[in-house]
Amino acid sequence: MKEALFEKQIIDHLQRLSIPEPDPEFEDRVYQKFMRQLQKKRKIHVFRRGLIWASSFAIIAIGAFLLWQSTLVQPLQQFTQTGKPPSSQTENVLPRYSSIPPDRYTLDGEGLYLTSNYITTGELGPWHFYDNTMGNKLYMGKEGEEPTLIHSVQDGYVTAHIYPNPSDPSEVLLIVLESRNNNIDYQYYYFVDASGNLTNIDFLPQYGYSDSSIHWSPNGEKALVLLKNAMYRNTALVLFDVQTFDYTLLFGNPEPFSEARRNENALGSNRLSLVTWISDELIVLLDNDRNTFYTLRTTDNWEQNYTTETFKIEGMNILGLKLYPLPKYESVLVKTGQIRLDVGFEPSYRLFTFNPNAGTFTLMNTVSVSGDAQYEQNFLMLSKDGDPVISTMVVQDDQYELIIQQMDPIRNIAMKQFNVYVPYVLSNPQVSPSPSSQRLAIDYNAEYYEENIDGGYRVYSLRFLVFPDLETQSIATYEMEEWGEMMWMDENRFVYGDLVIQLSGNAFFR
Amino acid sequence: MASFEEFFHEHFHSVYHFVYFMVGNKSDAEDLTQEIFIKIANHFHIANEIEAKHAWVFTIARRTVIDYIRKKKTKKYLLFWKSRLPEDIDFIDPSESPPETQLMKRELYDQLYQLLNHLPEKMRTVLYLRYIRGMSVPEVAEILHTSHNNVSVIQNRALSKLRSMADENPIFTEAMK
Numbered sequence: 001m002k003e004a005l006f007e008k009q010i011i012d013h014l015q016r017l018s019i020p021e022p023d024p025e026f027e028d029r030v031y032q033k034f035m036r037q038l039q040k041k042r043k044i045h046v047f048r049r050g051l052i053w054a055s056s057f058a059i060i061a062i063g064a065f066l067l068w069q070s071t072l073v074q075p076l077q078q079f080t081q082t083g084k085p086p087s088s089q090t091e092n093v094l095p096r097y098s099s100i101p102p103d104r105y106t107l108d109g110e111g112l113y114l115t116s117n118y119i120t121t122g123e124l125g126p127w128h129f130y131d132n133t134m135g136n137k138l139y140m141g142k143e144g145e146e147p148t149l150i151h152s153v154q155d156g157y158v159t160a161h162i163y164p165n166p167s168d169p170s171e172v173l174l175i176v177l178e179s180r181n182n183n184i185d186y187q188y189y190y191f192v193d194a195s196g197n198l199t200n201i202d203f204l205p206q207y208g209y210s211d212s213s214i215h216w217s218p219n220g221e222k223a224l225v226l227l228k229n230a231m232y233r234n235t236a237l238v239l240f241d242v243q244t245f246d247y248t249l250l251f252g253n254p255e256p257f258s259e260a261r262r263n264e265n266a267l268g269s270n271r272l273s274l275v276t277w278i279s280d281e282l283i284v285l286l287d288n289d290r291n292t293f294y295t296l297r298t299t300d301n302w303e304q305n306y307t308t309e310t311f312k313i314e315g316m317n318i319l320g321l322k323l324y325p326l327p328k329y330e331s332v333l334v335k336t337g338q339i340r341l342d343v344g345f346e347p348s349y350r351l352f353t354f355n356p357n358a359g360t361f362t363l364m365n366t367v368s369v370s371g372d373a374q375y376e377q378n379f380l381m382l383s384k385d386g387d388p389v390i391s392t393m394v395v396q397d398d399q400y401e402l403i404i405q406q407m408d409p410i411r412n413i414a415m416k417q418f419n420v421y422v423p424y425v426l427s428n429p430q431v432s433p434s435p436s437s438q439r440l441a442i443d444y445n446a447e448y449y450e451e452n453i454d455g456g457y458r459v460y461s462l463r464f465l466v467f468p469d470l471e472t473q474s475i476a477t478y479e480m481e482e483w484g485e486m487m488w489m490d491e492n493r494f495v496y497g498d499l500v501i502q503l504s505g506n507a508f509f510r
Numbered sequence: 511m512a513s514f515e516e517f518f519h520e521h522f523h524s525v526y527h528f529v530y531f532m533v534g535n536k537s538d539a540e541d542l543t544q545e546i547f548i549k550i551a552n553h554f555h556i557a558n559e560i561e562a563k564h565a566w567v568f569t570i571a572r573r574t575v576i577d578y579i580r581k582k583k584t585k586k587y588l589l590f591w592k593s594r595l596p597e598d599i600d601f602i603d604p605s606e607s608p609p610e611t612q613l614m615k616r617e618l619y620d621q622l623y624q625l626l627n628h629l630p631e632k633m634r635t636v637l638y639l640r641y642i643r644g645m646s647v648p649e650v651a652e653i654l655h656t657s658h659n660n661v662s663v664i665q666n667r668a669l670s671k672l673r674s675m676a677d678e679n680p681i682f683t684e685a686m687k
Contacts, residue, residue: 006673006676006677007669007670007672007673010622010669010672010673010676011641011669013618013619013622014622014637014641014642015641015642015644017531017619017642019527019530019531019642020530020536021523021526022522022523022526022539022540022543026540027522029544030522030543030544030547031515031518031519031522033544033547033548033551034514034518034547034548034550034551035514035515035518035551037547037548037551037552038514038551038554136655482541
């Protein structure tokens with residue numbers, strides 16, 4: 001009774017909430033954009049429809065002409081080509097995809113939560129992945145061609161994690177997650193080859209694992225599937241051979257709804273958090289519960305041949321942890337740290353090199369700081385030579401120094417270094433190397449805070465696009481109000497959203 | 511063009527309200543609302559085939575918000591929910607109560623928002639549609655593409671969860687006496 005009354009009061013409070021109306025100027029602005037976008041789309045559709053009608057008409061006309069032609073020349077062909085009477089059954093090879101009216105080809109991934117390594121996209125290689133806008137059917141196809149239905153659910157909705165093969169992005173592995181009413185995620189695994197043939201991989205556990213990921217080997221011949229069930233603290237790791245469709249359960253409990261046992265196997269796999277390939281045969285795994293790394297050659301027997309290294313790092317936290325393989329050095333770069341939630345620069349991201357051959361775990365020496373300086377490190381990319389490129393932000397005495405380095409992680413020295421003072425604390429870098437990898441476009445998030453008159457802080461967010469020039473130690477910076485898609489048109493022209501930037505210097509690697 | 515205009519004005523305010531409730535600040539609410547209407551424009555050619563247009567629009571809005579929550583999880587978003595009542599969101603209090611009572615109520619709504627933040631997105635959405643938009647269970651079920659029973663289950667779980675969290679909150683228990 002008391003509970004019901006309490007809930008009633010909560011409902012009462014909820015009903016009294018009032019949400020402000022939108023600004024009329026904003027409404028008008030969105031209306032204008034909405035109408036412009038509609039007109040733009042209509043033009044495209046009219047053009048496509050016209051094109052398809054014209055193509056269809058042309059095909060019919062050509063078909064009719066050829067048919068007429070074939071009836072005329074058939075006797076000669078019969079005699080000269082085969083010497084046999086013609087078969088009444090003509091060979092009819094249908095293309096895998098045929099044209100569809102543009103009003104049926106709906107999406108390019110928008111409206112669907114499709115992720116590939118946390119990047120939301122609907123397009124991978126030649127494929128578009130999209131849903132029927134209601135989220136209960138998932139399709140793939142090439143633009144303007146007949147789509148293939150990958151997955152369909154009656155109730156609930158689907159999301160998909162798509163993992164392109166690093167050696168051939170037109171080959172993809174998909175995990176389709178189907179959320180149902182009882183909140184258990186059902187998982188379905190599919191493989192799409194370069195020709196678009198779809199295979200349902202049905203031997204992997206299909207439900208109960210709430211978090212799964214696929215890790216392709218660098219040569220794209222094998223894939224590791226890491227399955228995790230948070231409720232039962234259960235993990236399994238499966239090695240999947242894409243060539244033969246064979247699989248090996250490396251370790252873990254294949255039953256998702258049973259408690260994992262600590263001593264079930266040598267690894268005690270129930271808190272395995274991250275996995276990565278260093279080379280086509282060598283994998284590294286991390287048990288975050290025990291701060292322990294495991295390495296294994298996939299050609300070996302797991303139970304006998306794995307090696308372990310245990311480390312204790314302050315601030316090592318699953319939320320901030322990431323592994324970046326360094327194949328050239330048979331090592332892995334480990335990013336540790338806490339995700340910041342509050343106002344102010346409280347850097348915690350650090351980069352360590354884990355060298356399984358030497359059994360060492362070393363803080364990357366990207367910068368020497370003194371006194372009360374604070375700094376954080378982020379991995380940007382691998383250079384063409386296979387060296388890690390690191391971005392470091394140092395804050396000292398209200399000065400913000402940005403350092404970008406190409407490192408030798410084993411000798412722990414910078415081979416190339418760039419540093420410059422910038423007006424804001426820059427964080428969360430996203431890098432886009434130019435086609436020849438000479439230039440780097442780095443998109444940073446810059447946040448600053450202003451005190452309100454009536455107390456508290458207001459957070460402002462900017463984007464900073466920078467092009468570091470190693471030779472002149474200068475930096476071209478562009479302040480952006482909002483995030484934009486990054487793309488290189490060629491070596492000298494870079495597109496950010498709808499802005500085209502022309503570059504002349506600013507080459508990081510020469 | 512008139513039908514486009516009607517369509518826009520029919521849905522604009524409800525989309526903005528929902529987004530604002532979910533993200534809690536004007537700046538992000540405006541960004542997301544704009545994004546939602548661009549998406550709607552991109553797919554408008556299929557709108558004619560869809561009977562329940564409001565459900566279609568809401569699905570796009572909801573999933574844009576989910577995507578935003580999943581993808582960004584920015585400091586701004588977390589900071590906002592963690593620390594204070596969303597800017598401009600207020601409560602309707604017809605009584606002219608003294609400033610202390612107003613302050614207490616303000617604090618109470620602050621707490622209510624913090625509790626709401628601990629609920630999964632689906633529960634928050636159901637509470638919004640049921641109690642702020644005042645929709646019936648069948649209407650919510652249609653919009654969320656789920657069964658009546660499931661809406662009731664989610665709603666009851668959400669209220670029960672809110673209650674158990676509020677039970678441990680001194681400001682709330684004091685106000686509810």
